[in-house]
Amino acid sequence: MSDESRRRRPRIPRRGDLPVATIAELAGVSPPTVSKVLNGRTGVGEQTRQRVEALLRDHGYRRPEDAARTLCIEVLFHHMLPSIALEILRGIQEVADSRDCTVGFVDLRHRVEAGLPWMEPLLLRHPTAVIAVCSLVTAEHGRQLASMGIPLVAIDPGGELFPTPAVGSNNWSGALAATRHLLDLGHRRIGVLTGPVQDLAARARLDGFRAALDHAGISFDDSLERQGVFSFVAGRDLGRELLTRAEPPTALVCGNDLQALGVYAAAHDIGLRIPEDLSVVGFDDVDQATWTSPPLTTVRQPFTEIGATAARLALTLADGHTLPQERYELGTALVVRGSTGPPSIR
Known part of the structure; x- marks a missing residue:
C-alpha cells in the first residue's frame, strides 16, 4: 500500500476514542453536560451524573492526549491584514495566558489555494476551542466541531452562523x-x-x-x-x-x-x-x-478587545457553561485626522 493510501485510509476508532458528542447522545444529554461531568463541575443532577459516568467507564473514555496535556485555542485566519491579525491574537493571548492555555493559529489561505483540506487536520488536532476569523467557516463546520466537544466562536462572521456565538464591533x-x-x-x-x-x-x-x-x-x-x-x-x-x-x-x-x-x-x-x-x-x-x-x-x-472577548467566550464554553447571548458587539470610536474638512466651494 502506498504512503498516500495510508494517509487517506480512515482511522478505525479504538476503545476510548468516542467523542464527547457520542457519549452525550447515548446518555440523552448535551455535550456541555458531559463536559461538566468530566471536569467535576456543578450544575448536573446526581442521576444524570451517574448515568454519564457509567457510560464513560463502559466505553473506556479517554481524553484526547493533546487536550489532557494542555488547553489550546486554535485561531483560523484567511486573507487578513497582518496588523489586524496581530491585534486579535494579542487579545486572545492575554486571556489564554491567564488560564495557562496555549494559542495556535492557521492561515488557511495557502491550504485553500493549494487545494488542501483544512477541516480534517483541525479535527485531528482536537484543540480545546476554535476561534474563526474568516468567512470560510460555516454552520456545518460548527456542527462538526460540536460533535467532538470543541466549541467554536466566530469573530465578525461574514454570514449567519447561529447558534455559533460571534464577536464583533458595532x-x-x-x-x-x-x-x-x-x-x-x-x-x-x-x-x-x-x-x-x-x-x-x-x-x-x-x-x-x-x-x-x-x-x-x-x-x-x-x-x-x-x-x-x-x-x-x-x-x-x-x-x-x-x-x-x-x-x-x-x-x-x-x-x-x-x-x-x-x-x-x-x-x-x-x-x-x-x-x-x-x-x-x-x-x-x-x-x-x-x-x-x-x-x-x-x-x-x-481588535485586541475583540480577540480577548472571543477567547473568554471560547474557554467558557470549553468549561461546559452556556452563554447568555449569541452576538457580542463592542463599541467603535471615530478618530478624526487630516483627511476630512469642510467642502470646497465649486
Missing part, C-alpha cells in the same frame, strides 16, 4: 458616526463604498450610513453608491468611477481603510487634493491610516 454605529462627522462639516453630497452585499459587517455599515443621512433629512443619491470588496484595488477603481462623474461627491465614506487608501490613489491620479477637494473616511484604523498624507480619519475597531 458597525452600524461606527458608520453612523463617520457620516455625521461629514455632515457636521457641511457635506451634503456624500458617496459611499461598501463591501460584499452578503457580508454582515458591510450591510451594517451601509445601514448606518443611510441612517445618518435620513436623520439629517437628506435623500441619498443611489448613483453615489458603489459595492465591491474590502481591498485597495476596489477602493481605487470604484473611487475613480465616482470622482470622475459630472457631479462628483465632496466626501466618501469607505467600507474599510484599504478602500480608503485606494481612494487616495484615485484622487491623486485625478488631481484632487485631500481634504481640500475631497474628504475621505475609512473604517478599522489599521497602522497604515497614520502613515498616509494626510493621515486618515477613520472608525477604530477594538
Whole structure:
C-alpha cells in the first residue's frame, strides 16, 4: 500500500476514542453536560451524573492526549491584514495566558489555494476551542466541531452562523458616526463604498450610513453608491468611477481603510487634493491610516478587545457553561485626522 493510501485510509476508532458528542447522545444529554461531568463541575443532577459516568467507564473514555496535556485555542485566519491579525491574537493571548492555555493559529489561505483540506487536520488536532476569523467557516463546520466537544466562536462572521456565538464591533454605529462627522462639516453630497452585499459587517455599515443621512433629512443619491470588496484595488477603481462623474461627491465614506487608501490613489491620479477637494473616511484604523498624507480619519475597531472577548467566550464554553447571548458587539470610536474638512466651494 502506498504512503498516500495510508494517509487517506480512515482511522478505525479504538476503545476510548468516542467523542464527547457520542457519549452525550447515548446518555440523552448535551455535550456541555458531559463536559461538566468530566471536569467535576456543578450544575448536573446526581442521576444524570451517574448515568454519564457509567457510560464513560463502559466505553473506556479517554481524553484526547493533546487536550489532557494542555488547553489550546486554535485561531483560523484567511486573507487578513497582518496588523489586524496581530491585534486579535494579542487579545486572545492575554486571556489564554491567564488560564495557562496555549494559542495556535492557521492561515488557511495557502491550504485553500493549494487545494488542501483544512477541516480534517483541525479535527485531528482536537484543540480545546476554535476561534474563526474568516468567512470560510460555516454552520456545518460548527456542527462538526460540536460533535467532538470543541466549541467554536466566530469573530465578525461574514454570514449567519447561529447558534455559533460571534464577536464583533458595532458597525452600524461606527458608520453612523463617520457620516455625521461629514455632515457636521457641511457635506451634503456624500458617496459611499461598501463591501460584499452578503457580508454582515458591510450591510451594517451601509445601514448606518443611510441612517445618518435620513436623520439629517437628506435623500441619498443611489448613483453615489458603489459595492465591491474590502481591498485597495476596489477602493481605487470604484473611487475613480465616482470622482470622475459630472457631479462628483465632496466626501466618501469607505467600507474599510484599504478602500480608503485606494481612494487616495484615485484622487491623486485625478488631481484632487485631500481634504481640500475631497474628504475621505475609512473604517478599522489599521497602522497604515497614520502613515498616509494626510493621515486618515477613520472608525477604530477594538481588535485586541475583540480577540480577548472571543477567547473568554471560547474557554467558557470549553468549561461546559452556556452563554447568555449569541452576538457580542463592542463599541467603535471615530478618530478624526487630516483627511476630512469642510467642502470646497465649486
